[in-house]
Amino acid sequence: MELSTFLQALITGILMAGIYALVATGLTLIFGVVRIVNFAHGEFVMLGMYVTFWLWKLWGLDPYVSLLITMPLLFCFGVLIQRFLFQPILRAPDLAQIFMTVGLSVILMNVALFLFTADFRSVKVPYGEWAWRLGGVTVLLPRLFAFLGALLLAGVLTLFLTKTDIGKALRAVAQDREVSMLLGINPNRMYLLAVGLGAALAGAAGGLIVPFFYVFPTVGVVFVLIAFVVVILGTLGSVQGALLASLIVGVAESLGILFAGSDLGLVVVFGILVASLIFRPSGLMGSR
Amino acid sequence: MKKIDESRRRFLKGTLGIGVGAALTALPRGVRAAAAKDVNVAVMYPTSGSQARFGQMCVNAIKIAVDDINNAGGIKALGGAKLNAIYADIQSETTVTRNQAERLMATGNLAAATGCYVSTYTLVATEVAERYKIPFITGSVADKLTERGFKYTFQVSPKASHFGQLQMEFAAKTAGTGKRVAIIYEDTDYGTATSKGFIDGAKKAGFEIVMTEPYTAKFTDATPLVNKIKAAKPDFLFPVSYITDALLIIRTMKQLNVNAGIFGGGAGYIIPDFYRDMGKDGEYVFSAASWNYDLNCGDVARFAAAYEKKHGEFLNEHAGEAYIMMWVIADSIERAGSTDPQKVRDAMAKTNLTKGPGAAMPGCHVEFNEQGWNRQVHPVILQWQSGQLRTVYPASDSKVKPVWPVPTWDKR
Numbered sequence: 001m002e003l004s005t006f007l008q009a010l011i012t013g014i015l016m017a018g019i020y021a022l023v024a025t026g027l028t029l030i031f032g033v034v035r036i037v038n039f040a041h042g043e044f045v046m047l048g049m050y051v052t053f054w055l056w057k058l059w060g061l062d063p064y065v066s067l068l069i070t071m072p073l074l075f076c077f078g079v080l081i082q083r084f085l086f087q088p089i090l091r092a093p094d095l096a097q098i099f100m101t102v103g104l105s106v107i108l109m110n111v112a113l114f115l116f117t118a119d120f121r122s123v124k125v126p127y128g129e130w131a132w133r134l135g136g137v138t139v140l141l142p143r144l145f146a147f148l149g150a151l152l153l154a155g156v157l158t159l160f161l162t163k164t165d166i167g168k169a170l171r172a173v174a175q176d177r178e179v180s181m182l183l184g185i186n187p188n189r190m191y192l193l194a195v196g197l198g199a200a201l202a203g204a205a206g207g208l209i210v211p212f213f214y215v216f217p218t219v220g221v222v223f224v225l226i227a228f229v230v231v232i233l234g235t236l237g238s239v240q241g242a243l244l245a246s247l248i249v250g251v252a253e254s255l256g257i258l259f260a261g262s263d264l265g266l267v268v269v270f271g272i273l274v275a276s277l278i279f280r281p282s283g284l285m286g287s288r
Numbered sequence: 289m290k291k292i293d294e295s296r297r298r299f300l301k302g303t304l305g306i307g308v309g310a311a312l313t314a315l316p317r318g319v320r321a322a323a324a325k326d327v328n329v330a331v332m333y334p335t336s337g338s339q340a341r342f343g344q345m346c347v348n349a350i351k352i353a354v355d356d357i358n359n360a361g362g363i364k365a366l367g368g369a370k371l372n373a374i375y376a377d378i379q380s381e382t383t384v385t386r387n388q389a390e391r392l393m394a395t396g397n398l399a400a401a402t403g404c405y406v407s408t409y410t411l412v413a414t415e416v417a418e419r420y421k422i423p424f425i426t427g428s429v430a431d432k433l434t435e436r437g438f439k440y441t442f443q444v445s446p447k448a449s450h451f452g453q454l455q456m457e458f459a460a461k462t463a464g465t466g467k468r469v470a471i472i473y474e475d476t477d478y479g480t481a482t483s484k485g486f487i488d489g490a491k492k493a494g495f496e497i498v499m500t501e502p503y504t505a506k507f508t509d510a511t512p513l514v515n516k517i518k519a520a521k522p523d524f525l526f527p528v529s530y531i532t533d534a535l536l537i538i539r540t541m542k543q544l545n546v547n548a549g550i551f552g553g554g555a556g557y558i559i560p561d562f563y564r565d566m567g568k569d570g571e572y573v574f575s576a577a578s579w580n581y582d583l584n585c586g587d588v589a590r591f592a593a594a595y596e597k598k599h600g601e602f603l604n605e606h607a608g609e610a611y612i613m614m615w616v617i618a619d620s621i622e623r624a625g626s627t628d629p630q631k632v633r634d635a636m637a638k639t640n641l642t643k644g645p646g647a648a649m650p651g652c653h654v655e656f657n658e659q660g661w662n663r664q665v666h667p668v669i670l671q672w673q674s675g676q677l678r679t680v681y682p683a684s685d686s687k688v689k690p691v692w693p694v695p696t697w698d699k700r
Contacts, residue, residue, distance in 0.1 A: 005515060012515065019508065222506055222508055257503075258516060261502070
């Protein structure tokens with residue numbers, strides 16, 4: 001095998017990791033703080049993609065510029081979801097919570113199907129096909145942008161969580177709800193914030209994906225499956241863990257396709273997941 | 289007391305009468321027409337669900353066919369009776385297909401039925417039709433359809449296994465210098481079955497197979513797969529794909545500058561959406577098909593233009609066949625001189641159309657063998673040229689020549 005083929009696979013894997021990280025960070029944030037596994041997270045991404053698509057289609061707004069609209073919009077959407085759908089079932093048994101988020105996922109998917117039909121749509125931007133050729137290796141620029149965007153957002157989120165008072169309060173609620181209440185934090189507000197941020201990140205992921213992927217009502221499923229693997233591998237609730245795990249998953253998938261076969265990329269990914277559940281059940285960032 | 293009773297009865301009678309009258313006028317036109325001895329034909333396509341796009345195109349074409357047939361005087365042998373299509377949405381689900389078929393065939397008073405685009409659904413629907421002894425005509429391609437010993441199934445289209453053979457034959461004839469072949473296919477039934485035809489055909493044509501690779505169509509990135517194709521350095525690529533995977537693979541090939549003649553396997557490669565989405569990058573892509581709107585045959589040009597005028601996009605392969613099949617049905621009923629499905633079936637088995645819209649399949653001849661397959665038909669090879677989908681092989685069916693070799697990405 002030529003070296004360039006291997007390098008190409010490696011770079012592709014790293015770039016794929018960026019998108020996985022964005023989807024997974026939102027998911028892990030919601031779980032970490034609110035303790036709800038959001039099975040509708042893929043549909044949040046789908047909504048982000050449709051918002052970006054329509055902004056471009058109707059007003060010619062560049063997908064990267066429209067992040068400034070998509071993210072606040074999805075933030076509000078997340079807040080509403082938390083207030084009216086998640087809040088009432090916070091103390092309900094796990095099963096009820098699963099039904100709620102799975103039901104929400106099905107509803108969002110079908111509403112999109114009804115409103116936008118099953119057509120595959122895509123955004124045409126001049127940079128959609130830009131590529132850097134370095135020797136035998138090609139770097140696809142929209143994917144690089146998405147990767148850099150993901151890094152930037154993850155960095156901002158980490159700073160927010162560690163350096164600001166609100167961020168610290170958010171983490172306090174995640175660590176211990178009762179104690180944080182003693183310290184004068186209103187956990188319900190923090191929950192609103194967490195789900196809002198998680199949804200905004202999903203919206204950002206959608207916006208960054210649109211320049212190189214198709215938009216259709218069931219597109220969320222494609223991304224959320226991997227995101228769950230990433231979140232579990234990187235310890236539920238840990239943002240840094242999600243970043244590290246998405247890198248592992250992206251590279252494993254890409255190299256798996258190269259060495260094992262194009263139908264086996266996901267097999268390698270899930271193989272790693274199973275191995276980690278056996279040897280390190282609490283994930284990369286877990287205590288054990 | 290008695291008086292009140294009587295007046296109430298009269299009042300009730302009156303309202304009842306009004307009610308029935310209202311109900312009658314409220315009946316959909318189709319049902320009232322059926323009461324006037326028109327000819328019912330069940331039209332079963334998926335117009336919702338994953339295959340909705342394809343099913344909708346077929347239904348659009350059939351509506352035009354029904355109008356054309358009725359405007360031309362309907363069924364003359366039955367005193368100008370009108371054709372009445374009963375549309376059933378099979379929702380891209382096998383269970384729904386079975387239920388709809390049962391419902392229509394048990395109660396529908398049908399002369400014939402047609403559908404369902406996707407072979408899987410057609411296999412189910414034809415099973416029900418066989419039981420109810422109602423002739424079912426289809427443009428689906430699965431070989432199995434007319435190889436089960438069924439008496440009521442008719443297939444106007446070429447069979448799946450013929451596509452791979454013709455693709456390879458065409459590649460071998462046009463190729464000149466090319467010898468290296470890569471075959472990639474999505475790893476469900478459809479891809480696996482179709483790829484077998486490609487592999488056999490490639491061996492027969494004396495090609496060197498440098499890559500056969502199944503892949504999962506649900507990828508988020510085609511780069512790893514295209515990277516492998518690049519490493520294998522093929523002259524020809526035969527992808528068997530659905531639609532998003534096809535589009536992503538071709539886009540990524542351009543980005544990674546992988547140059548190989550692309551020979552798609554029908555479906556997503558030859559619908560209007562393909563070029564709408566790919567733009568110039570869709571240029572020069574080949575695909576096998578069972579029909580095309582520019583065939584050298586009868587009045588294809590007329591009804592293809594009528595469809596394009598009405599729907600703003602070209603008449604696609606399966607929709608074209610759907611149109612033709614309505615004329616084959618009309619011809620059978622005409623010769624049967626009856627709406628009795630048994631008589632229509634016997635007439636359909638003796639179909640021998642060589643002119644008119646009913647004969648407009650490749651080969652310009654519709655004649656069924658004892659299995660119910662149109663033995664005069666063959667697949668054709670199409671190529672996207674300047675935004676038009678053109679038939680390029682066999683020469684007898686084509687108006688233009690294939691463009692080969694395909695220019696490399698950087699020279700376009």
